[in-house]
Amino acid sequence: MASFIQKTTNTTSGIASTILRIPVGLILMAHGAQKLFGSFGGYGLEGTGQWMASIGLEPGYLMALLAGSAEFFGGLALVIGLLVRPAAAVVAFTMLIAIFSVHFSNGLFMANNGYEYALTLLVIAVSLLFSGAGALSVDKVISTK
Numbered sequence: 001m002a003s004f005i006q007k008t009t010n011t012t013s014g015i016a017s018t019i020l021r022i023p024v025g026l027i028l029m030a031h032g033a034q035k036l037f038g039s040f041g042g043y044g045l046e047g048t049g050q051w052m053a054s055i056g057l058e059p060g061y062l063m064a065l066l067a068g069s070a071e072f073f074g075g076l077a078l079v080i081g082l083l084v085r086p087a088a089a090v091v092a093f094t095m096l097i098a099i100f101s102v103h104f105s106n107g108l109f110m111a112n113n114g115y116e117y118a119l120t121l122l123v124i125a126v127s128l129l130f131s132g133a134g135a136l137s138v139d140k141v142i143s144t145k
Contacts, residue, residue: 005142005143006142006143008083008085008086009083009084009085009132009133009138009139009140009142009143010132010139010143011084011131011132011133011134011135011137011139011140011143012131012132013131013132013133013134013135014134014135015134015135015136016131016134017084017127017128017131017132017133017134017135017137018081018133018134018135018136018137019134020124020127020128020134021078021079021081021084021128021133021134021137022078022079024075024078024121024124025074025075025076025077025078025079026075026079027075027121028071028072028074028075028078028091028121029071029072029075029076029079030075031071031072031075032067032068032069032070032071032072032073032074032075033068033072034048034068035048035064035067035068035071035072036064036065036068036069036072045061045064045065045068046061048060048064048067048068049061049062049063049064049065051064052064052067055101055102056101057097057101066094067094067097067098070090070091070093070094071091071094073087074087074088074090074091074094075091078091078128078133080137080138081133081134081136081137081138081139081140082133082137082138082139083139084128084132084133084137084139085128085129085132085133085139088125088126088128088129089125089129091121091125092122092125092126092129095118095119095121095122095125096122098115098118099115099118099119099122102118103115103118
């Protein structure tokens with residue numbers, strides 16, 4: 001078991017991953033808080049769930065809970081640098097769903113509700129999946145024990 005945890009938390013990156021993951025984690029947390037708690041002008045679980053159901057993501061409430069949790073708690077994991085690889089995998093999967101269920105048909109640009117923002121988060125998540133949390137992280141401490 002210790003070997004699995006060390007492999008999961010091992011990081012090959014220096015400060016670059018830290019610089020990348022903290023602001024992206026904060027942005028993800030804000031988006032997740034919109035879905036989960038209605039913060040920052042969001043609609044909360046009820047409103048987000050109704051919208052998700054309206055676009056065919058059923059059951060809407062559960063999908064809102066899953067997406068909001070992936071963003072909020074995945075973002076939190078990125079900010080503190082704990083279990084960054086699993087969090088990045090969940091975030092990447094969530095962004096793939098967002099791209100293909102909501103944004104892809106609108107083209108690339110955000111001005112048309114396109115997928116450029118979700119694609120950017122997907123690429124960052126995949127990068128962190130490969131590199132790990134970086135030098136300044138809880139994962140780095142765990143992996144060296």
